[in-house]
Amino acid sequence: MAGSLDTSSPLEPEVARARRPKWIALMLLGFLVHERPLALSTGTFIELLSRLDVSSHAARSTLTRMTDRGLLERHRQGRETYYALTPHGSRALREGNALAWHSADAERNGTWTVLAYSIPEERRALRLRLRSRLAWGGFGMLRSGLWIAPGCVDVTGLLDGMGVLDDVRVFFSTPAPLTKTTDLIEEAYDLDEIGDRYLRYITRWSGDPLAGLPDELCAFLVLRSEWQQLVQADPRLPSEYLPAGWPAADAEKLFRGLYERLETPARRIVKEFAGLVSLK
Numbered sequence: 001m002a003g004s005l006d007t008s009s010p011l012e013p014e015v016a017r018a019r020r021p022k023w024i025a026l027m028l029l030g031f032l033v034h035e036r037p038l039a040l041s042t043g044t045f046i047e048l049l050s051r052l053d054v055s056s057h058a059a060r061s062t063l064t065r066m067t068d069r070g071l072l073e074r075h076r077q078g079r080e081t082y083y084a085l086t087p088h089g090s091r092a093l094r095e096g097n098a099l100a101w102h103s104a105d106a107e108r109n110g111t112w113t114v115l116a117y118s119i120p121e122e123r124r125a126l127r128l129r130l131r132s133r134l135a136w137g138g139f140g141m142l143r144s145g146l147w148i149a150p151g152c153v154d155v156t157g158l159l160d161g162m163g164v165l166d167d168v169r170v171f172f173s174t175p176a177p178l179t180k181t182t183d184l185i186e187e188a189y190d191l192d193e194i195g196d197r198y199l200r201y202i203t204r205w206s207g208d209p210l211a212g213l214p215d216e217l218c219a220f221l222v223l224r225s226e227w228q229q230l231v232q233a234d235p236r237l238p239s240e241y242l243p244a245g246w247p248a249a250d251a252e253k254l255f256r257g258l259y260e261r262l263e264t265p266a267r268r269i270v271k272e273f274a275g276l277v278s279l280k
Helices: 013-018 021-032 040-050 056-068 087-100 121-136 181-188 190-206 215-233 246-269
Strands: 038-041 072-077 080-085 112-116 140-145 144-150 166-173 276-280
Touching: 013 021, 013 190, 013 215, 021 038, 021 040, 021 087, 021 215, 038 040, 040 056, 040 080, 040 112, 056 080, 056 190, 080 087, 087 215, 112 121, 121 140, 140 181, 144 181, 181 246, 190 215, 190 246, 215 246
Parallel strands: none
Antiparallel strands: 038 080, 038 276, 072 080, 112 144, 112 166, 140 144
């Protein structure tokens, strides 16, 4: 059935990523406490994630890792532990939200961000993490160690916490006449794969959004997480360089409609839990 997320069959890679505890946790925290002086109890966090088959062990491990990375901070009230977003965590969610609600048809001014790095072989793991982060931020690899992205990208924010800023050099530039923008895009991006991901998103969510999911809250979190995964990997190239019938706008329209449909019942479900406290 279209829109089904039945976990009895293997999930597509982007769906599997979106349903990892880390991303569901971020979507949940963004929904409940983002830009608000609130904290969520460990027990409520575990209970809400269990609705998406996240074990208590995985939920606790996720909270620990997010705290270690500076995204969350612990608060004790009596015998209960609560978690709130740090300024770093709030900024990460704010940037993600801005991208998620950025129109797919946004125009660019012809400027590109050009990033070059040189990381030695003995730091290969860091180099792989950097490549993953750049791809996640809409960059495409033009050559080994040379990446490009449309527009003026805040590379400092994108690479925050990685310890690589001394290893990178960043320029804002426009292609010279002898360099065709279409050639740059063809070399740096796989537009067929990006377009297919939008089409798969449309297929999954064009049916009943609750198919394979227990309630509107779970559907809301998965919908939002999948969309974040999708738009984060899309460089949002100028429309004149995209293939005819590019599906991003249709996928965005579907996302916005379902978000509006699911948000209110999702909030009603959240109100059944008493695990939020004010930090004021």
